[in-house]
């Protein structure tokens with residue numbers, strides 16, 4: 001029986017960053033609502049937490065998304081939402097499977113927009129609540145082989161920034177954050193078919209460190225949270241570069257990373 005006065009809903013809680021959010025928010029006393037497709041994983045996690053329930057949903061499917069929207073709109077104790085579910089479709093855009101791209105767009109854009117809409121009105125009326133939209137460092141840059149993933153994360157950044165301004169304008173204490181991690185050890189690369197070994201070790205962070213940074217920065221109502229000084233330095237550098245230089249570097253680095261990925265793949 002869920003008696004906690006605070007409810008947090010985390011999408012994509014069956015692994016990686018979402019699972020860590022669920023554990024950390026549970027330790028803060030929230031009743032957790034765990035959303036994803038893999039029931040077994042969610043139930044195993046729920047059994048470990050003092051107060052949690054499972055909602056199995058494919059957020060790229062309208063009827064499932066609607067179910068979660070209704071849950072959110074009907075739960076007055078919901079004061080934490082983490083829109084985290086996501087995946088990548090690497091490859092040349094026009095060669096990629098359009099159905100996979102469509103699913104990604106539905107998950108990164110439609111689901112984030114609708115779940116935020118379902119949660120925000122109640123949060124504003126109750127003058128309480130936080131929404132974390134998990135974006136990516138990729139949301140600040142454009143690059144070959146990841147065209148639509150990056151663009152969908154740019155949408156999350158723009159969307160969250162707009163909400164932040166609306167909330168500030170109306171002096172609402174409700175907080176929104178765009179969490180923009182770089183490479184993080186999770187199942188993400190596995191799902192996307194990316195070889196983790198092809199990416200320098202220094203660039204990797206743990207999901208634990210990413211979530212700790214996010215929750216710490218939420219206390220200060222920070223809008224864009226980029227965990228790891230290397231990524232912050234990288235983005236600061238990119239920010240002052242003229243566009244043609246950024247384009248040159250994006251093409252050059254994508255060529256070399258492709259080479260190293262194919263070299264690793266061809267190893268026995």
Ligand SMILES: NC(=O)c1ccc[n+]([C@@H]2O[C@H](COP(=O)([O-])OP(=O)(O)OC[C@H]3O[C@@H](n4cnc5c(N)ncnc54)[C@H](OP(=O)(O)O)[C@@H]3O)[C@@H](O)[C@H]2O)c1
Pocket residue numbers: 011012013014015016017018035036037038039041057058059060084085086087088107134135136137180181182183184185186187188189191
């Ligand atoms: N790992 C990185 O390097 C990295 C870097 C920057 C940003 N991010 C972002 O971080 C977020 C979390 O990813 P992660 O790294 O933790 O990867 P992950 O371990 O693969 O987790 C992704 C989660 O999303 C869920 N999910 C995928 N498709 C779904 C769907 N159609 N409906 C409902 N849930 C779905 C998965 O659960 P089910 O399969 O059980 O549905 C899983 O729980 C993503 O938005 C990703 O873009 C990751």
